[in-house]
Amino acid sequence: MANILGNLNRALMVGGILLLIVALAFHAPDIASDPANWANWFLRFAHVLCGILWIGLLYYFNFVQIPTMPKVPAELKPAVSKYIAPEALFWFRWSALATMVLGLAIAGSPPQLYLVEALTFQAPYRLIGVGMWLGIIMAANVWMFIWPNQKIALGIVEGTPEAKAEAAKKAMLFSRTNFVLSFPMLYCMVTTYGLAR
Template sequence: MDKFFANLHLVLAVGLAAAIALIAYVHPDPSLLANYVLRWLHVFFGILWIGLLYYFNFVQIPTMPSVPAELKPGVSKYIAPKALFFFRYGALLTVVTGLSVAHVTGYLVAALTFAPDYRLIGIGMWLALIMAFNVWFLIWPAQKKALGIVEADADTKAAAAKTAMIFSRTNTLLSIPMLYAMTNANFG
């Protein structure tokens, strides 16, 4: 049992298989299976993405100034890069699965164009798209410099850390109305 739980990928694979089996059991209509699986994956990846966003903003950013200098490389060299990997791909997969759900259920264009019955979900989708853009094109490039993943002088690293923090906080701000829009949209 220790070997099983020590292998994160195996635990995730078994969890995925168990969730899909549960979905298929509860919703045996094969024509709806893709919709239910995509919705579940969307929520799973959304929890991963927003959970890490909140970890960075509620824990790591405020705590780093009090971490002794000799311990900071433990975070910047090991924890942050791994967390940022899951953060980036959580964002990407949340958006891909969310757009897929909207496409499969037929409201993608209506939501993205703010059709009256889809305005709230559309707002949530656009906020998520802006947030994902921030992750991939503003936060991640800045973090690569700030963490020393790419070469940068001390001034560039400091400026990059500030940029990453500002856009991470921007995403925290946007996540609050985005979560409201996503959980309270009433469409169809």
């Protein structure tokens, strides 16, 4: 068991196989009779999975890494900045992009087709539209502000000590902005189908 679960790629493969077994066991007739509808549900699953990774890492940065780094002894900080943070930021930025793209694909594909209506806040899609715009802003923050500044702060891109400190501050502020926006964004996403839209 440790041989399988001790390796991330093997654990992912086992999870994928279990997902396939469950999908076929419970939805084989749906897949066969209405593949477009099932594909839309699968897009939703992928959107939520990527969103969990993205927002989970956002919360890791804001609840764990940012508050803990000042307490880490100077000789141990390179372990975080050279190994942990770059890897976490890799998954953070790509899961942000995947979450946004999958969400837009869901809204723009049959049977939904509410992308334009949601993005322009037309009834009954105003609530999901707010959530979509918050998600788009958050994903843009990741790629346009957090990641470029983190590259400088972590030394991936050359910078003076002053430039690194300034970039770390900017990255933290945009990360905190996303942290704050995540609450109304998640509310809009989760309650869209249970409340009046």
